[in-house]
Amino acid sequence: MQRTAQLKIVNRFGVTRHLPLDKNLFTIGRKAENDLQLLSDTVSRQHANIVFENDGYYLVDVGSKRGTYVNDQRIERCALQHLDRLRIGGDDDQQIFFLDESVERASAIFESSPRLTLSPVLQDQHRIASANEELQKLSRFIEVNQAFKFSMTPDDVLCLIVDAAIEITGAERGFLMLRNNETGDLEFKVARDRNRNWVVGNEFSMSRSVVEEAFKQNRSVIINDGQESEKLFERDSMRSLDIRSIACIPLRRFQMSENMDATTILKRDVIGVLYVDSHLVSGSLTQTSLRLLESLAFEATKSLENVRLMHEESEKKQIEQELGMARQVQMALSPTAFISPAHFEIAAQSVPSRYVGGDFYDFMSIKDDRSAIALGDVSGKGFAAALLAAMAQGALQAQFTANLPLTDVIASLNKVLVQRSDSNRFITLFCGVLDRDGHFTYVNAGHNPPILARISGEIETLSTKSVLLGAFDFVEYKTRQTRLLPGDVVVMYTDGVTEAVNTANEMFGEERLERLIQDSVTLTAEQIKQRILDDVLAFTHGLPQGDDITLIVIKMK
């Protein structure tokens, strides 16, 4: 027999890995030397092995503390079958499935038959193959839909799930209920029969007690031949409905937290139940079909989640459009036409990208004929970035108005950002104060170094090697000074300029920008700004850019 099996590992983010079981001994445990390393502290250093012997694969516990489970049954040694679910200790960070490709092949042969029609007396083995096909069909269908962004609604997915469940089990009817997030109660979403018709009216009646148990206890319930059921309440309800067999499984979702902070872990909750029943067939719902149903439920809720996210995405796009307009307003608040100070020219412009971004700039006259100039870029995109940009701009204005020295302004802005925003949002900022006599004092907190083009033809870059704002509370910000002479040009820019891409996926780049500025040094500030923007636009051929493009040009008179 050939070794054709693999482990399918799905982590809590839904990322799937396949590990081929291509060795006679495949080890699992917490130690790095294992073939599969699991980091949970409920996993022993050497926990279990998968052994290949003549007749197949076996999962063997090698004296673990917290046990090894196959389909929730604790095992010492167990022959593995296609679609078995493995649990190692108390590790539920990932779902591990055993896949045997020889079964997959069997299903492929089955698939090639002209039309798949299932009879209630279908043999279990065939049912596994067809169920496997259903699973594949479902995931293929959903993948295709996602790829082409067809308008598949979550309801379409629910129907597919129920139809697949009926086909897998050979049951007569299937229901899918989801929890209403406001009331916490279960609501009917789909009710189907085996001819793929909707079940209507009184036919909705079902065993409430079974549903309650699956939903509240978060466990799968299978009842064969209800007439013999030991639990009175079930028997009563089932008898009155004349139902002989029921399978009901909870639908669990790996919920991703809104807050991207890694300390809020993902919650696992029951979002509904999948229920199938039959009054004709007794004893048809085997452990195998239950297991298949469980894998269906797992795949299905994942797909459902994806489709839901896709729908949210399109809603989000609409919100982004509105935010885009808000962004235009915000940009309009940044000065575009300056009453040029006596001793230098200044020109600035920001071109927002398709999305809401976080570039901001400002220019203020402060005491003693000095001017403060700031250009910042908030990491990430979207509403939060735009808001943080507005907040930072406001904070800078307030501090400069209070006439604080530059190092204090930057240090206190950093402190506020560290305290107020989560640590995966930060700002790169270039901020300088220009005196009347051309003394330019600046701090560069992680921002692309502005380019200083001397009238003499030399090029310098303005960096203080300081770390970006909002990341660390222990860093100090130091200033540097330079003297700008008449005719010298300083161009401050955000990475949207140098990282603008063309259709060949090449970037505009620093060198091109430097050369361009060097060639333009005799022009006015406004002309230089326009020339750079025109050049970037020509370079990208109008390709929509992922980032805002912002420029400030100053030129000494």
Next chain:
Amino acid sequence: MEIHIRTSGHVTILDLNGNLIIGRSEESLRETVRQLIAEERRHLLLNLADVPTIDSSGIGAMIKSFTSVKEVEGKLKVLKPSRMASQLLTITGLMSVLETYDDEGAAISSF
């Protein structure tokens, strides 16, 4: 992006493979570091040899990892950043905070 974890003495080495950019890759880095800290592994070496691209979210994940490790009095250092990653670390000033090495042996013995 995949993360493979190995140990050398009391140093845990995270071999990153793939782009460290917005979405799952940066989330899984932060999640992995969180798990390692929970297991009291506090000396982490981030091997960026096979990370071609890092974006601002990736930088965010590195900052978050660095501060989380620092909170438990551990250290996070960086091994073999690509040219592009080095540039980004330099521009953002992170080079001055994150210790960076090109030699694994030297990096490990520096902890």
